[in-house]
Amino acid sequence: MIMWAILSILVENKPGILFKVTHLFRSRNFNIDSISVGVTENPEYSRMTITTVGDEKQVDQIVKQLDKMIDTVEVRRLDEHKTVYRELCIFKIRLSNASDSMEVNKLANAYGGKVHDVKKDSIMVELTATPDQIRAFEELARQFGIIDVARTGVAALQRSGA
């Protein structure tokens, strides 16, 4: 069964490691859906969050191969029900009619988004949500016309006690 998996990878904060991790995915024929990287509270480490799809066996292999890498300090597959995970996304949306601006504002509000850069024929919406919610928003925003999208990739942390 093909599934979606969130991997949380603690790596040494050294140059070249992002390259090695992404190279591993390529050379082993695995997919990267999204990736986000940032230094942790301890500057010696960075945390990468990678989302991927594959069957149980493939995901298991990805985790093992990542674990085998000497630069990875800890590799975890997160259970999405026990995890806080979010992605930040910025949409540039077309405004064609006079009423569009208000409609987009309403939609953004419904998803807890913020609007920026309001122009005569376009508007930007910033959204921090789960990939599912972002997809749903995107569906609805399509009626106005989406000019551009930028996404950060998922960041995730396991809930305490989970």
Add this chain to the structure above:
Amino acid sequence: MQSMTGAKALMTAMEKEGVKEVFGLPGGANLPMYDEFARCDIRHILVRHEQSAAHMADGFGRVSRKPGVCFATSGPGATNILTGIATAQADSAPMVAVTGQVPVPMIGRDAFQESDIIGMANPVVKYAYQPRDAAEIPEVVKKGFFIAETGRPGPVLIDIPKDVQTNEAEMSFPNEFKIRGYHPWTDPDMVNVQKAIEMLLHAQRPIILAGGGTIISSAFAELQAVAELLMIPVVTTFKGKGAFPENHPLSLGPIGMHGHAEANKIMTEADCVLAIGTRFSDRSVGTFEDFESRLKIIHMDVDPAEIGKNQTTMVAVVGDVRASLRIMVKMLMQRAIKKTDETVWIKHVKEIKAYWKENLKIHPGEMGAAKILRKLREILPHESIITTEVGQHQMWASLFYDVIQPGTFFSSTGLGTMGWGFPASIGAKVAKPDVPVVDIAGDGSFNMTENSLATAVLEDIPVIVFLLNNFTLGMVAQWQRTFYDRRMIGVDQGRCPDYVKLAESYGAQGIRAESMDELERAIKTALSSDVATVIDIPIDPEEDVLPFVAPGTPLKDMILPS
């Protein structure tokens, strides 16, 4: 703390690791390191191509189980060793490759002889370092050797910019170090060893499949003890050839594409396999589905990522296979398990073995491959080390040269690198100067690194090249005969060169053997000579290697000689 240059620190740190020989070739970007040879006790062995330096280090590493070391300059020197590094990685051989690099301020400017060797080598090394500060060198060397030789061994690259070689720094040579993300050792897994024993005891038709990991961890005595206590027949992968004495009554030899008929047959009938230190390569198993679907698989391996990669296993024992087998032996002894009675299975195994010993058809001519290799076996002392090239001769060696002393047979099995065997034999001879070392070669492969004759002669490393000369790229020709309706394209090598003259032109000994008598004399002469020898043995270019399991088909469909 002592003040010294990075180059000096490199040599000092390598001396501390016990390095006595380095295989290499100099150039602009590694001259500061080369200059240090004048001031240390490490012997430099000059090669004629950096690829050969890497193969020599690889051969040295496999035989001594300590990393072999090769040196190359930046740019083309570094790219030339890539094939050698990839070969070592594919066969888990310990190696440390040291390359020169352009000075730090030049990196990224497409400087003369700059190549991003760290980027290029990444997928084929176990680890790579590029120290940017001379003071890092002692620790980088210490960690590099540790990574190369522990756990599942492999090649480590150390790429040193020229200014880092020449800069002075206060050096300390640490004995302690920490690599947070590297855990080569795990505690032996008693619970799963116990489970494995139960499964083997309950199986009707158990078999042991010993892979290369058995040889890497020298688990020879433990393997033999388990096989004998449980009375289980032993097959090997090609890389595991010689993990178990091939003259032992329970030995069936290698399985796979060119496995022994009896090994493939019995492997096909088994119901439970204890697989030791193997990745279940496609060349060994035929098809992944076949094994999984009919066998209960117990998998022992030092590398957790191998578990479940190619085969779904029922019991997995992660850890050094020698340690795991040792526990298995202990548990069997405690329970006083010692099977002696001839089970139906063992009787059947012996019958099949006897049948194929009698009935395998071989080339009828006097100089058929089987006869030639059996003759070599007959004359060579058991402790002799064999390396091979890649092709038909390699598979004939697997079929007809029985390894009696475990751990004396080495080949490029994972990458299948033509040209590996000869330089690897030189490395092996450097590691073990007192035993005969023979490269079983084909003409095509030998052509790729034959200039290593210069190294063998000038550095006084008397190895023997046992050249099964069919004047063609024989293995490819066999595939063209079998799968491409005899359209022979790009395989005829002509009668070029004359290998006796070639050997002589390098100052080596060249002997042509065209009959069994001549062959016997040639082998004996080579063994008693103190100079490298090429024995040129012309053979039939049309001889096929059989049995043959076509790629992507199960072992049971092996093609037999008709």
